[in-house]
Amino acid sequence: MQSISWRRRCLQPSYLKGFLNNSQRDVLLGSRNFASRPPGFSASKPPSAKARPFKDRPAPVDGNKPSSGRHKSANESNTRETIYIEETLFTVARRWFRRRSVKVLVFSLSAYLGYTLYNWQTDPHRSLILNPRFFTPFIFEKRDKVSSSSCILNLKSVPAGQNADNINEAWETGVWSVLVMQPELQIARAYTPLPPRDGDEPEQLRLFVRQEPNGEVSTFLSTIYRGTLVHCRGPHIEYEIPADVDEILFIAGGTGIAPALQVAHTLFNYRTALPDQSPKLRILWANRRREDSYQGPVSNSSQHFPETGNSKFQSISAAWFGKPAPKPEETPATKPESTSNNDATNPLQPQTILVEELEALKSHHPDQLEIDYFVDEEDSYVTENILRRYLGSNNEEQSDHDLAARKKKVILISGPDGFVNYYAGPKYWRNGVEVQGPVEGVLRKIDPKGWEIWKL
Numbered sequence: 073m074q075s076i077s078w079r080r081r082c083l084q085p086s087y088l089k090g091f092l093n094n095s096q097r098d099v100l101l102g103s104r105n106f107a108s109r110p111p112g113f114s115a116s117k118p119p120s121a122k123a124r125p126f127k128d129r130p131a132p133v134d135g136n137k138p139s140s141g142r143h144k145s146a147n148e149s150n151t152r153e154t155i156y157i158e159e160t161l162f163t164v165a166r167r168w169f170r171r172r173s174v175k176v177l178v179f180s181l182s183a184y185l186g187y188t189l190y191n192w193q194t195d196p197h198r199s200l201i202l203n204p205r206f207f208t209p210f211i212f213e214k215r216d217k218v219s220s221s222s223c224i225l226n227l228k229s230v231p232a233g234q235n236a237d238n239i240n241e242a243w244e245t246g247v248w249s250v251l252v253m254q255p256e257l258q259i260a261r262a263y264t265p266l267p268p269r270d271g272d273e274p275e276q277l278r279l280f281v282r283q284e285p286n287g288e289v290s291t292f293l294s295t296i297y298r299g300t301l302v303h304c305r306g307p308h309i310e311y312e313i314p315a316d317v318d319e320i321l322f323i324a325g326g327t328g329i330a331p332a333l334q335v336a337h338t339l340f341n342y343r344t345a346l347p348d349q350s351p352k353l354r355i356l357w358a359n360r361r362r363e364d365s366y367q368g369p370v371s372n373s374s375q376h377f378p379e380t381g382n383s384k385f386q387s388i389s390a391a392w393f394g395k396p397a398p399k400p401e402e403t404p405a406t407k408p409e410s411t412s413n414n415d416a417t418n419p420l421q422p423q424t425i426l427v428e429e430l431e432a433l434k435s436h437h438p439d440q441l442e443i444d445y446f447v448d449e450e451d452s453y454v455t456e457n458i459l460r461r462y463l464g465s466n467n468e469e470q471s472d473h474d475l476a477a478r479k480k481k482v483i484l485i486s487g488p489d490g491f492v493n494y495y496a497g498p499k500y501w502r503n504g505v506e507v508q509g510p511v512e513g514v515l516r517k518i519d520p521k522g523w524e525i526w527k528l
């Protein structure tokens with residue numbers, strides 16, 4: 073017995089006997105003992121259709137050959153015997169399962185629960201400060217006002233000191249965002265964390281938020297009190313900065329400066345590994361109002377631009393930010409009060425936090441970073457001509473040279489939808505996924521050769 077396999081052992085009459093009813097036993101055992109007992113006949117019961125003896129069953133038609141029920145080949149008999157045994161085994165298994173179904177169910181359920189518990193306990197995501205699968209709590213610590221409609225929120229993970237590996241990875245990768253939940257309505261919006269400053273812990277998040285009129289999540293974030301719990305999920309990678317990037321032109325509108333700061337952080341901290349690698353970044357930051365960028369010097373290229381002040385550029389502003397621009401003759405009267413002293417160099421106005429951070433970065437990386445500030449209400453705009461100048465007037469020649477030198481150059485655009493659409497055309501939703509769509513708008517006109525364009 074030891075030497076025969078489990079399957080063969082199960083086919084032994086002595087083993088099967090216990091599971092069979094009379095007719096099955098007759099069929100099975102009879103078929104193995106043709107000589108001693110006529111198969112298919114039980115003493116107690118007439119044979120059922122299933123349990124009919126082999127010889128009485130119609131033989132399978134084999135081509136044109138007439139078959140006889142009386143003269144079977146040894147092969148045919150063996151095949152039928154095997155079929156009967158398999159049918160019987162199936163019945164046996166079914167019965168066995170019926171008798172023990174509750175036990176089997178309980179066993180399967182406990183196995184499943186055990187497996188889930190094991191997975192949960194050993195899941196590396198469980199200890200993450202910021203989790204890509206579910207919302208984790210952060211405590212709101214402090215709010216720094218940037219302008220009348222925007223602020224920087226400081227959040228700290230609860231509990232602190234857990235695993236921040238994926239946050240560090242996101243900083244290495246490039247542009248990323250988190251989803252922030254409004255707890256009452258249970259709706260979430262994306263925000264782009266600002267890079268950590270010296271001394272900041274990895275479990276801290278800083279969000280630059282502009283309060284939208286009647287906006288649900290931005291109003292929640294702009295009005296919460298210290299100690300309120302804010303639930304975040306992420307990180308979600310928006311753009312992976314290529315390892316071999318040589319130059320980035322970042323066109324930022326309003327809160328679009330947050331991803332520009334992320335790019336600066338990644339470039340200057342993680343993309344300088346090669347000896348001759350010192351990627352360059354030029355940020356063009358456009359705001360409607362001066363109050364968003366006090367003490368941010370307006371660049372020479374954007375000042376006294378020959379076309380400024382006319383209605384063409386006011387309509388550009390409207391297109392960027394999706395709001396009606398003031399008519400030229402109304403402009404002085406409709407200027408907000410806060411802009412009465414809106415000179416960038418006015419010593420009465422302190423530098424806004426973000427200008428301070430940008431200028432500090434510039435002083436640390438003077439050869440790599442350039443920043444230009446544009447303010448609609450001062451009639452300075454990121455125009456097509458300015459872009460042409462930055463992208464190189466001898467665009468084609470230069471790009472051919474750069475292509476030969478295998479230099480990677482990228483234009484990134486971030487800001488309100490109208491802003492991104494104006495420069496590069498809209499992004500689209502396809503099968504539930506946001507895709508880049510074709511390059512349109514100003515950049516299509518310019519058609520900068522050798523530059524990759526990415527809408528954020």
Ligand SMILES: Cc1cc2nc3c(=O)[nH]c(=O)nc-3n(C[C@H](O)[C@H](O)[C@H](O)COP(=O)(O)OP(=O)(O)OC[C@H]3O[C@@H](n4cnc5c(N)ncnc54)[C@H](O)[C@@H]3O)c2cc1C
Pocket residue numbers: 249261262263264265279280281282283284285286287288289290291310327330528
């Ligand atoms: C990847 C990514 C990163 C982002 N990063 C930042 C960031 O760093 N900082 C930042 O401030 N923003 C950022 N945003 C934008 C942010 O996600 C929100 O869209 C923004 O804060 C507005 O959200 P909200 O819930 O306050 O406004 P919503 O409630 O969504 O409303 C938006 C606007 O629509 C109007 N509105 C709403 N409902 C109606 C209606 N029924 N009829 C008419 N008008 C209506 C509101 O008045 C409001 O002006 C980012 C967006 C993305 C996609």
